[in-house]
Amino acid sequence: AQSVTQLGSHVSVSEGALVLLRCNYSSSVPPYLFWYVQYPNQGLQLLLKYTTGATLVKGINGFEAEFKKSETSFHLTKPSAHMSDAAEYFCAVSQNRDDKIIFGKGTRLHILP
Amino acid sequence: ETGVTQTPRHLVMGMTNKKSLKCEQHLGHNAMYWYKQSAKKPLELMFVYNFKEQTENNSVPSRFSPECPNSSHLFLHLHTLQPEDSALYLCASSQEAGSNTEAFFGQGTRLTVV
Numbered sequence: 001a002q003s004v005t006q007l008g009s010h011v012s013v014s015e016g017a018l019v020l021l022r023c024n025y026s027s028s029v030p031p032y033l034f035w036y037v038q039y040p041n042q043g044l045q046l047l048l049k050y051t052t053g054a055t056l057v058k059g060i061n062g063f064e065a066e067f068k069k070s071e072t073s074f075h076l077t078k079p080s081a082h083m084s085d086a087a088e089y090f091c092a093v094s095q096n097r098d099d100k101i102i103f104g105k106g107t108r109l110h111i112l113p
Numbered sequence: 114e115t116g117v118t119q120t121p122r123h124l125v126m127g128m129t130n131k132k133s134l135k136c137e138q139h140l141g142h143n144a145m146y147w148y149k150q151s152a153k154k155p156l157e158l159m160f161v162y163n164f165k166e167q168t169e170n171n172s173v174p175s176r177f178s179p180e181c182p183n184s185s186h187l188f189l190h191l192h193t194l195q196p197e198d199s200a201l202y203l204c205a206s207s208q209e210a211g212s213n214t215e216a217f218f219g220q221g222t223r224l225t226v227v
Contacts, residue, residue, distance in 0.1 A: 043218030101216055103156040
């Protein structure tokens, strides 16, 4: 069975500092991995995804994530945080030929001025 | 415009009421999903429809009844709900369930059961 673990339900960083949101997954087969962002009173919006190929994936708004199979991780990073990055971030995993997209519990990112 | 539209955005209903949530997607996708998002809990997958056929019912109580008349529309019929059912209900669609394409989400329906 597949699952997703996001370390830290809340993360605070200063504006301009590095953002690092952690995600570990378990999957019996090569996974598809996603990061979504949810702004208040909104649905989820895709930031980036990994399917196959290059393990470093670049997404929107300056975010990127690296698939590390040996560590079963897919951490999300951004070099310099902006106030507009304050939101909740969800890591998700799905498997080929499986109907489920499984989400982590989410990490709320706070940006300090 | 996300391509996935949910109505209503907010709903308050009594425990004896019957109401329906509607989801519509204009993306040409073949898979549609209902998720429940409660405070301090992970997103819970409720139902999956792939090519109009229900392929997943994640142990959801029978007071939630989904309907998928075509690939573009998905409903969630509600009856005799409990206060703990209050949550944000999110609809999503993807090209095909089990594929590597991402899910596109609607803005959700904020449901309050009183």
